[in-house]
Amino acid sequence: MRQLTIKIPKGNKKKVQDAIEKFKGKNTIDISSESEDVFMVYLPNQEVNNFLKEIDEFEEPEITLIPRGVITLYPPASESPDQVADVKPKSSLEIYLGGIQSVGSMFGLIGYSFVAGIIVWIGLFTTTSYLLVAAMLVAPFAGPAMNAALATAAGKGSLLKSSLMRYAVAIVTGIIASFLLTLLFPLKTLTPLMEEVSQVSKFALFLPLVSGFAGAINICQSERDSLVSGAAVGILVAASLAPPVGLIGAGLYMMDWQVVFSSLYRILLQLLGIHLAATLVFYFYGKVTPNGVRFLRGGKKTGLITTMVVVLGIGAMMYWQFRQPPFLRKASMNTELAEVLGSELNKIPNIKVLNKDVTFTNVKRNNKSIANFEATILKTDTIISSEELKDGIIQHLKKNMKYSYDDIYEVYQIHVVTD
Template sequence: MRQLIIKVPKGNKEKILETISEFNGKNTVDLSSEKEDAFIVYLPNEKVNNFLKKIDEFEEPEISLIPRGVITLYPPASESPDQVADVKPKSSLEIYLGGIQSVGSMFGLIGYSFVAGIIVWIGLFTTTTYLLVAAMLVAPFAGPAMNAALATAAGKAPLLKSSLMRYAVAITTGIIASFLLTLIFPLKTLTPLMEEVSQVSKFAIFLPLVSGFAGAINICQSQRDSLVSGAAVGILVAASLAPPVGLIGAGLYMMDWPVVLSSLYRILLQLLGIHFAATLVFYFYGKVTPNGVRFLKGAKKTGLITTIVVFLGIGAMMYWQFRRPPFLRKASMNTELAEVLDTELKKIPHIKVLNKDVTFTNTKMGNKSIANFEATILKTDTVISHEELEDGIIRHLKKNMKYPYENIYEVYQIHVVTD
């Protein structure tokens, strides 16, 4: 339930009370005086927007909406547990206005983005994973992403432009911070964590879709109905944005264009995926539509065109990702090729596989990406020498390993041990 304080010109008392009853208002308090009619009203969340549209019929209504959950108890007392448990999503008006209020100052946006860029660079440089999580906490990427989706659902072009501008400012600031640190503390080669972060998985699209869905649900749900904190959802939104933002700065300094390109790909894919999923949630669940929010008067054309562009953008990026493996699929192809490696190693007699792994580097041999096939083998036949066994395993793998990728240059590291 939401508490509203309403003030209208004198003479509308009965009509206001009828309207309150029509929209299931409870525990109404009449504060009318000789000059004006005023009321404290408690309404179900989903009724607030339409109620406010209804009282627009009265001359110059003054409204105060308190955006916090209120527990209303009313007769019969036996129904109190059900009354308390009746938790509804926020009204479309509150969702939209709440998004606008969360914009914050430009100074804060730039400051937090710069700090996040510094933290993520330190984490990448020192190979410290928990610093990447800290950068996700600080990075202010969730707000602009959610507001852009709100703008699309509501058909508000000015808010969409403002949100995208803030999003671009936040990302650019993080890149600049990372670049400056790399300039001060020069890097000659990528760290192992940088190599790992630079590689994209074929499942990369799922993270922004899930992030956009979770972020929008968190904004739409009332405070008492939300099972996850806003900070946790913010981390989810920034989870795949902060690391590549920091990596671009280092990649630009080193002029490592494959790293820069793959990071830009991830950032753009995240923006499109989050935007698409969040827009659908706001439109269908939050009821934030061009004509569904009081005061709004958005344009359906704006929302429709933006959604189509985003959808086509996602399709184009997915086509690009799957058209030429392994450039934008290395993170998942590692696992696929490791399974092929394990299958072939198990066919070789007199050995036991202790460990196997496949990793891609960002270097190429000719026009092919280098994949390092590595395995630790326990020799069970003492007659065969280590060198003969290693050579035999490599020959077997080169001859028998089959996978649907052509532009891969295979490198083998076989380590034979004895008990």
């Protein structure tokens, strides 16, 4: 429930009371004076927007909306548990105005983005994973991303432009912070964590879709109905944005364009995926539409064109990703090739596979991406020498390993141990 205070000119008292009853208002207090009618009313969340539209005709009413959950208890007392448990999503008006309120200052946006860029660079440089999580907490990417989706759902071009501008400012600031630190503490080679972060999975689209869905649901639900904190959802939205932002700065300094382009790809894919999922949630679940929000003069054309651009953008990026193996699929190809490696090793007699792994590097050979096939083998046949066994395993793998990827240069590291 939401608490509203309404002040209107005299002569509309009965109409307002009828509207309150129509939209299931409870515990109404009439504190009218000689010159004006004043009501304090408690309405279900989803009825706030429709109620305000109903009374908007009464000579510009003055309205105070408190965006906090209120528990209303009314007769009969036996129904009190059901009354308390009746938690509805926010009204479309509150969702939209709340998004605008969350814009914050530009100084804070730049400051937090710069700090996040520093933290993520330190995490990448020192190979400290928990610092990447800390950077996700600080990075202010969730707000602009959600506001851009709100703007598309509502068809509000001005809000869309300002949200995208803030999103760009946050990302560029993080990149500058990372680049400056790399300038002060020069890198000559990527750290193992940088190598890992730079690689894109073929499932990369799933994370932004889930993030956008979760972020929009969190905004639409009332605070008493939300099982997950806003901070946690913010981390989810920034999970795949903060690391590549920090990596771009280092990649620019080192002129490692493969790292730069793969990171830019991930950032753009995150923006499009989050935008699409959140827009659909706001439109269909939050009822944020050009005609569904009071005070709003949005255009359906703006929302439709933006959505089409986003969908086409995602389609083009997916096409590019699957047409460019293994450049934009290394993270998932590691697992797939490791399964092929393990399957072939299990066919070789007199050995036990203790460990197997496949990793890609950003180094190329003969214009092909290098894949390192590594395995630790326990020799069970004492007759054959370790070197002979190692050579036999490598020859078997070169001859028999089959996979659907081209443009891969294979190198092998086979470690033979004995008990």
